[in-house]
Amino acid sequence: MTTLQLSNNAIIDQPRITAGKTLVAxxxxxxxxxxEPKSVVSLMRDPDTIMTLPYLGCSFPTRLSFMHTLLRRLNxxxxxxxxxxxxxxxxxxxxxxxxxRKDDTLLSLVAFTQPLPDELRSDRVIAQAWDAAFVxxxxxxxxxxxERLRHNAPKQEAGxxxxxxxxxxxxxxxxxxxxxxxxxxxxxxxxxxxxVQTIGYFMRTTAVYGNGxxxxxxxxxxxxxxxxxxxxxxEMLLVYLIRGFTHDLVEHIAFxxxxxxxxKLAPEIKRHIGIGNSTGLGMAPFLATHPILLHHWISxxxxxxxxxxxxxxxxxxxxxxxxxxxxxxxxxxxxxAVADEIQSKRIELLKLDIQRLLEWLDNTKNATAxxxxxxxxxxxxxxxxxxxxESIELTAALLINHYPELVDDLTQRMQADVYAELDPRQSAAxxxxxxxxxxxxxxxxDYSQQEELSQFWYVSESKAEPRVGNRYExxxxxxxxxxxxxxxxxxxxxxLAEFLAEKxxxxxxxxxxxxxxxxxxxxxxxxxxxxPYAEIRDNLVQQSMRPIxxxxxxxxxxxxxxxxxxxxxxxxITLYQGAPLRTEIACSETCPDWNFPALNTENK
Amino acid sequence: xxxxxxVLLSDNELEVCSKKAAIGRGFDFAxxxxxxxxxxxxxxxxLVKGSVANLLLATxxxxxxxxxxxxxxxxxxxxxxxxxxxxxxxxxxxxxxYTAAIDLLMIEPERPVQLSAMSYPLLLLxxxxxRADYQGGNFVIRIPEGNLNLQIESQMKSNExxxxxxxxxxxxxxxxxxxxxxxxxxxxxxxxxLTHQETVNFYHATAxxxxxxxxxxxxxxxxxxxxxxxxxxxxxxxxxxxxxGLTDND
Numbered sequence: 001m002t003t004l005q006l007s008n009n010a011i012i013d014q015p016r017i018t019a020g021k022t023l024v025a026x027x028x029x030x031x032x033x034x035x036e037p038k039s040v041v042s043l044m045r046d047p048d049t050i051m052t053l054p055y056l057g058c059s060f061p062t063r064l065s066f067m068h069t070l071l072r073r074l075n076x077x078x079x080x081x082x083x084x085x086x087x088x089x090x091x092x093x094x095x096x097x098x099x100x101r102k103d104d105t106l107l108s109l110v111a112f113t114q115p116l117p118d119e120l121r122s123d124r125v126i127a128q129a130w131d132a133a134f135v136x137x138x139x140x141x142x143x144x145x146x147e148r149l150r151h152n153a154p155k156q157e158a159g160x161x162x163x164x165x166x167x168x169x170x171x172x173x174x175x176x177x178x179x180x181x182x183x184x185x186x187x188x189x190x191x192x193x194x195x196v197q198t199i200g201y202f203m204r205t206t207a208v209y210g211n212g213x214x215x216x217x218x219x220x221x222x223x224x225x226x227x228x229x230x231x232x233x234x235e236m237l238l239v240y241l242i243r244g245f246t247h248d249l250v251e252h253i254a255f256x257x258x259x260x261x262x263x264k265l266a267p268e269i270k271r272h273i274g275i276g277n278s279t280g281l282g283m284a285p286f287l288a289t290h291p292i293l294l295h296h297w298i299s300x301x302x303x304x305x306x307x308x309x310x311x312x313x314x315x316x317x318x319x320x321x322x323x324x325x326x327x328x329x330x331x332x333x334x335x336x337a338v339a340d341e342i343q344s345k346r347i348e349l350l351k352l353d354i355q356r357l358l359e360w361l362d363n364t365k366n367a368t369a370x371x372x373x374x375x376x377x378x379x380x381x382x383x384x385x386x387x388x389x390e391s392i393e394l395t396a397a398l399l400i401n402h403y404p405e406l407v408d409d410l411t412q413r414m415q416a417d418v419y420a421e422l423d424p425r426q427s428a429a430x431x432x433x434x435x436x437x438x439x440x441x442x443x444x445x446d447y448s449q450q451e452e453l454s455q456f457w458y459v460s461e462s463k464a465e466p467r468v469g470n471r472y473e474x475x476x477x478x479x480x481x482x483x484x485x486x487x488x489x490x491x492x493x494x495x496l497a498e499f500l501a502e503k504x505x506x507x508x509x510x511x512x513x514x515x516x517x518x519x520x521x522x523x524x525x526x527x528x529x530x531x532p533y534a535e536i537r538d539n540l541v542q543q544s545m546r547p548i549x550x551x552x553x554x555x556x557x558x559x560x561x562x563x564x565x566x567x568x569x570x571x572x573i574t575l576y577q578g579a580p581l582r583t584e585i586a587c588s589e590t591c592p593d594w595n596f597p598a599l600n601t602e603n604k
Numbered sequence: 605x606x607x608x609x610x611v612l613l614s615d616n617e618l619e620v621c622s623k624k625a626a627i628g629r630g631f632d633f634a635x636x637x638x639x640x641x642x643x644x645x646x647x648x649x650x651l652v653k654g655s656v657a658n659l660l661l662a663t664x665x666x667x668x669x670x671x672x673x674x675x676x677x678x679x680x681x682x683x684x685x686x687x688x689x690x691x692x693x694x695x696x697x698x699x700x701x702y703t704a705a706i707d708l709l710m711i712e713p714e715r716p717v718q719l720s721a722m723s724y725p726l727l728l729l730x731x732x733x734x735r736a737d738y739q740g741g742n743f744v745i746r747i748p749e750g751n752l753n754l755q756i757e758s759q760m761k762s763n764e765x766x767x768x769x770x771x772x773x774x775x776x777x778x779x780x781x782x783x784x785x786x787x788x789x790x791x792x793x794x795x796x797x798l799t800h801q802e803t804v805n806f807y808h809a810t811a812x813x814x815x816x817x818x819x820x821x822x823x824x825x826x827x828x829x830x831x832x833x834x835x836x837x838x839x840x841x842x843x844x845x846x847x848x849g850l851t852d853n854d
Binding site for chain 2: 097163174175176211212213214215216217218219220422424425458459460461462465469475476479481482507509512513516517519520600
C-alpha cells in the first residue's frame with residue numbers, strides 16, 4: 001500500500017450549507033428548450049450551491065450513471081456476452097477474446113497478460129509495463145489483428161493503433177487479494193470475505209483511453225454503434241468485460257494449480273468482486289474543459305431529483321421500499337472502510353446521518369405529507385439538521401434510484417457532441433448582466449490575496465499529463481493551463497464595463513472587435529448562461545482546492561463507488577461491484593438494481 | 605510523444621495536437637482551440653484535397669497573433685440610420701481580429717466585409733466553413749435575415765470543388781464572392797518558415813490521398829510546439845505533483 005502524508009491544507013471541515021439555499025434559484029435559466037414542466041424546473045437545485053467543489057466532491061453514483069445505463073441496455077436489448085478465445089498458460093499469461101454480440105453488431109474484448117516484476121508495478125501514468133492490457137475491438141479480431149495488438153497493446157501510450165480499436169486500457173493486479181484468492185480456490189475454499197469487502201477487486205485499471213488516442217477510433221466512429229454511443233459507454237463496456245476476465249483468470253490459475261480440488265467463485269461472492277481503478281490528476285481538468293458535457297450530466301441528475309421531489313404523495317408500499325433501500329445503503333456505507341483521514345471522518349458522519357434519516361422516515365406523519373420527497377430533501381438540506389454534504393448527496397442519490405420509471409429517460413440527455421459557438425448578436429449589456437448572474441461566486445473573491453492563486457495546473461513534460469503545483473514554491477506557473485475561470489470573469493467584467501461606458505448599445509460582435517482576445521471568456525460566459533450547470537463555481541487554483549473533488553464528481557457519473565482517496569490528488573475506486581455477471585446479463589428478465597452493493601446483504 | 609515518420613493521426617489527435625501546438629506558439633486560447641477545429645474541418649471538406657493538415661500545421665507561426673498595420677484602419681462603426689453602409693476593411697490583422705470581423709457577417713449582413721492580406725487564407729476559409737452548410741456546390745452561411753451563398757469562383761465540378769495550389773504559393777489567389785458581399789482572401793506571401801522541402805512533402809501527401817497523414821518534418825514541429833506548453837519535472841515534482849508513490853504492490 002502506498003503511504004502518503006496528508007498536508008494540513010487537505011484537512012478541511014465539511015462546509016455546511018445555508019438554510020434555504022439548496023433548493024432552487026428561480027433566476028437561473030435552465031434552458032429555453034428545457035422540456036420539463038415549471039413545477040419540476042422550480043425544484044432544481046441552485047448551481048451556486050451544488051456546483052462548488054465541496055458538493056462535487058461528495059457525489060454518489062445513481063442509476064443514471066453510465067455503468068448502470070449500459071448494463072440495463074445490455075439486458076434490455078438481449079446482448080449475448082461470451083468467451084471466444086482463452087489461450088493462457090498455467091500462470092495465467094497469454095491472451096483471451098470475449099464477444100459482445102447482437103444481430104450484425106459484434107464487439108470484442110482482446111486481453112493480454114504478462115509477467116510483471118514487483119518493482120515495475122505502478123498505478124501511475126509514469127509506469128511503462130502492466131500486468132494486463134486490453135482493447136475493445138470492433139468486429140472479430142483476426143489472427144493478424146491479435147498479433148498486431150500483442151505487440152502494441154502492452155506498450156499502451158507507446159504503441160500505435162487503428163480505428164478498429166475503440167478503447168485501450170491496462171490493469172495491475174491487486175497482488176495480495178489476487179494471490180490469496182487463487183490459493184483458496186485451489187484448495188477448494190471461497191475467498192476471504194473480509195478481503196472481498198475491503199478490497200473488492202482482483203485488478204485495477206490505471207488508464208482507459210478512448211476518442212482517438214494513439215490512433216484508435218475517433219468518437220465519431222464510436223457514435224455509429226448505438227450500444228456504446230452514450231457518454232463513456234464504450235469505456236464502461238470495456239471495463240465491464242475486464243471485470244469478467246479477471247474472474248475467469250483467477251479461476252483458471254486455481255484450476256491449473258490443483259485441478260482436483262479447485263472450485264469456482266460462488267456467484268454471490270463473484271458478483272461482489274468488481275474491477276478496481278486508480279485515477280489521478282490526468283482526469284481532473286476534464287470537467288472544467290468540457291463545460292457543456294458537465295452541464296448535461298449534472299442537469300440530468302438534478303432534473304431527476306426535481307422530478308422525484310415534485311411527486312405529490314407516496315404509497316405506503318413505496319415508502320417502506322425506500323426504507324429498505326436506505327438500509328441497504330447503510331450496510332454499504334458500513335462496509336466502506338478507507339485509510340484516508342478526511343474520508344474516514346466523512347464516512348463516520350454519513351453513518352450518523354443515515355441513522356437520523358431512517359428515524360425521519362419512521363415518522364408516519366412525514367410519509368403522508370404533501371410532496372414527501374421534497375420534504376425529505378428539505379430535511380436533509382436544512383441547516384438545523386446539520387447533515388454533512390456527503391449525507392445530502394447520498395439522500396439525493398437514494399431518491400433518484402427509487403423511481404426508475406421517472407428518471408431513466410434522462411440518460412438520453414447526458415451526451416454533448418457539440419461545440420459551443422459564440423453568438424456575436426447578443427448585446428454587450430446583456431452579456432454583462434449574464435456575467436453578474438452566473439459569476440457572482442467569482443466577482444465576490446479578491447484575487448489579490450495570495451491564497452486565491454496559490455496553486456497552478458500544468459502539463460508535465462515527462463508524460464504529458466496534468467499536474468498541480470504550488471505557484472509560490474515551484475517553477476512553471478508561466479505555463480499554467482487555463483483553469484482560472486473566476487479571474488477571467490473579473491477581467492471580462494472590467495473590459496465590458498469600459499466598453500459599455502462608451503457604447504452602451506453595442507453588440508458582443510463589436511465588443512470583440514475592440515477586445516478580440518476576450519473571445520474565450522465571452523464564449524465560456526455565453527455557454528454558462530445557456531447551460532447553468534456547466535461551470536464549476538469555485539476557484540480551481542485556491543489554496544484549499546482539492547483535485548480529488550473533481551475526480552469524485554466525474555467518477556460518480558461513471559458509476560464508481562467505495563471511493564478510497566490516497567491523497568487529495570488520486571483515488572482508488574471500485575467499479576461494477578455488485579453488478580450482474582456476464583452470464584447473467586441476457587438471462588435476467590430485468591437488470592437488477594445494484595446501487596449501493598453490500599456483501600452482507602448479498603450473502604443473506 | 606510519437607515522433608515516428610508518417611504518422612496517420614486520428615481526427616482527435618489532429619485537433620488536440622493542433623490546439624496544443626497553437627498554444628505553444630502563443631495563440632490565445634480561443635483561437636488555438638479554433639485552429640484544431642479548423643484543421644479537422646478542412647480535412648473533411650470536399651473543398652480541399654490532400655493533406656491540409658500538413659500545410660496548416662506548418663503555419664503555426666506567431667505572425668498570426670500580432671496585428672500588422674491596418675490599411676486602412678479596421679472600422680467597426682455601425683452604420684447610422686439612412687447612411688451609406690461602410691465596408692469593414694480588415695487587412696494585415698491578427699487572426700483574432702479576422703475572426704471578430706467575420707462575426708459581423710452574422711450581425712450586420714447588410715455590411716460588406718473585406719478581409720485581405722492574411723498570411724494563410726485557408727485558416728479563414730475554415731472559419732467560414734465551420735459556420736456554413738455545404739449544399740449543392742455552395743457554402744451557405746445562415747444569417748438572421750436569410751442565407752448568404754459563398755461561391756467559389758475558381759473551379760467547381762458538380763458537387764466537388766477543388767482548389768489547386770501551384771508553386772509558388774504566393775501566386776495563388778482565392779476569392780469568395782457574392783453580388784452584395786465580398787470576402788476576399790489572398791495569400792499574401794509564402795510562409796518564410798515553410799521550406800521548399802516541406803512544401804514538396806505536402807504535395808507528396810496529397811498524392812497519397814491520406815489527409816490525416818503527417819510527415820515527420822512537420823510533425824516534429826508540432827511536437828516541438830506542444831512541448832513549449834509543458835513544464836519539465838524534477839523527481840520531487842513527479843511525486844508531489846501527482847501525489848502518489850512509485851510502486852503499487854498491495
